[in-house]
Amino acid sequence: MLRRLHVPEFLIDVMTVMYRFVFVLLETLGRIATAQDSRLGYVNRRRAMNSAALLGSQLFVTTFRRSQRLQTALDSRGYNNSLRVLPAEYTFSQRWVWLTVCVASTMLIVSYIR
Amino acid sequence: MKSETVLRFEHVRFTYPGHQTPALDELTLALPRGQRVVILGHNGAGKSSLFLHCNGILRPDAGRVLFHEEPIDYSRRGLLDLRRRIGVVFQDADDQLFSASVLQDLSFGPLNLGLSDAEARRRVYVAAEQCDLRHLLDRPTHALSGGEKARAALAGVLAMDPEVLLVDEPTASLDPLMRRQVFTIFQDLSEQGKTIILATHELELARHWADFIVVMHGGRVIGAGARTQIMADQQLLARIGMDRPWYEPFMASEEYAPANVPCTGQGDS
Ligand SMILES: Nc1ncnc2c1ncn2[C@@H]1O[C@H](COP(=O)(O)OP(=O)(O)O)[C@@H](O)[C@H]1O
Ligand SMILES: [Mg+2]
Numbered sequence: 001m002l003r004r005l006h007v008p009e010f011l012i013d014v015m016t017v018m019y020r021f022v023f024v025l026l027e028t029l030g031r032i033a034t035a036q037d038s039r040l041g042y043v044n045r046r047r048a049m050n051s052a053a054l055l056g057s058q059l060f061v062t063t064f065r066r067s068q069r070l071q072t073a074l075d076s077r078g079y080n081n082s083l084r085v086l087p088a089e090y091t092f093s094q095r096w097v098w099l100t101v102c103v104a105s106t107m108l109i110v111s112y113i114r
Numbered sequence: 115m116k117s118e119t120v121l122r123f124e125h126v127r128f129t130y131p132g133h134q135t136p137a138l139d140e141l142t143l144a145l146p147r148g149q150r151v152v153i154l155g156h157n158g159a160g161k162s163s164l165f166l167h168c169n170g171i172l173r174p175d176a177g178r179v180l181f182h183e184e185p186i187d188y189s190r191r192g193l194l195d196l197r198r199r200i201g202v203v204f205q206d207a208d209d210q211l212f213s214a215s216v217l218q219d220l221s222f223g224p225l226n227l228g229l230s231d232a233e234a235r236r237r238v239y240v241a242a243e244q245c246d247l248r249h250l251l252d253r254p255t256h257a258l259s260g261g262e263k264a265r266a267a268l269a270g271v272l273a274m275d276p277e278v279l280l281v282d283e284p285t286a287s288l289d290p291l292m293r294r295q296v297f298t299i300f301q302d303l304s305e306q307g308k309t310i311i312l313a314t315h316e317l318e319l320a321r322h323w324a325d326f327i328v329v330m331h332g333g334r335v336i337g338a339g340a341r342t343q344i345m346a347d348q349q350l351l352a353r354i355g356m357d358r359p360w361y362e363p364f365m366a367s368e369e370y371a372p373a374n375v376p377c378t379g380q381g382d383s
């Protein structure tokens with residue numbers, strides 16, 4: 001689909017992984033938030049601000065570690081700088097593609113600023 | 115002729131960058147071909163690090179690793195060949211599944227081997243069949259259950275048809291029913307003559323499944339041998355606190371009596 005539109009190869013790869021990552025990220029986000037809530041992390045506004053900040057930094061660390069493990073797993077299956085897979089009948093859902101684009105560009109901007 | 119030892123470690127030492135204590139420390143080990151092997155050790159013993167040395171993701175700081183008695187060739191081509199023949203299934207399936215759909219994910223390995231699309235597709239179907247995933251091939255990856263993800267991660271490695279299969283903590287995230295499914299697959303593979311190596315901290319898995327057991331502690335191998343030999347070695351098991359069940363000190367003292375059998379008990383009714 002994207003390949004036919006002459007989108008550069010590496011951008012497609014980034015999108016593929018990000019698309020999947022967004023779901024994992026959201027899951028992680030949900031789990032941490034629930035755990036915080038269970039220990040009354042959102043009992044009042046001050047605690048909530050604090051918890052949210054912790055959540056943010058924890059998510060960042062988790063994501064970084066996870067990306068390293070993903071790299072290891074890809075290498076183990078013979079990754080050589082291109083994520084070639086068979087075309088699937090499955091189509092990306094529009095909504096999630098846009099969310100992925102947003103997250104991807106945010107991360108790009110963040111890594112640029114740092 | 116293929117050798118009887120499939121993987122050999124000679125005085126391997128490895129320390130993660132920025133760490134003081136080595137993850138693998140003077141580790142020496144020979145693993146027999148075609149057997150069911152369990153690497154037994156507590157968290158942090160070095161099991162995962164050992165695995166990553168087997169397929170050349172990590173390189174020893176000192177010592178060497180041999181595959182079929184040949185030192186690992188760390189060139190690009192050498193590593194590709196090694197990773198074709200040694201498959202690693204990681205502990206957390208989410209670390210491994212990167213694609214939007216199951217079919218795509220399973221095709222990744224075969225296509226990296228340079229197979230044609232048609233051959234890759236055939237491999238995917240065979241692996242999917244083996245892991246009971248045929249009906250899930252078009253599913254988005256994020257819509258899989260835990261057990262399905264575990265099977266998808268396994269199938270993604272089996273699609274490359276490795277001769278040695280390393281599985282890190284296969285029981286950790288699976289309930290008993292899912293374990294039975296996954297171990298049925300291991301059994302098939304084992305009967306095909308493949309070497310299967312599992313890392314675990316569960317003594318029961320070693321006791322009931324392994325042909326060959328390796329006991330690791332603090333980055334070293336403190337014992338390795340046939341199951342019967344290791345299981346009889348109380349002194350060895352005591353060194354890692356596995357000579358008796360962890361729950362022994364907390365065990366309920368009454369005898370267990372099935373509910374539907376009338377209790378012919380001594381004075382308790
Ligand atoms: N990616 C890593 N970075 C730094 N240290 C690590 C990493 N992975 C493991 N270690 C350290 O190496 C040692 C062995 O860990 P590991 O091989 O994961 O053991 P096991 O799989 O038996 O639990 C531990 O002390 C652990 O903290
Ligand atoms: Mg481990």
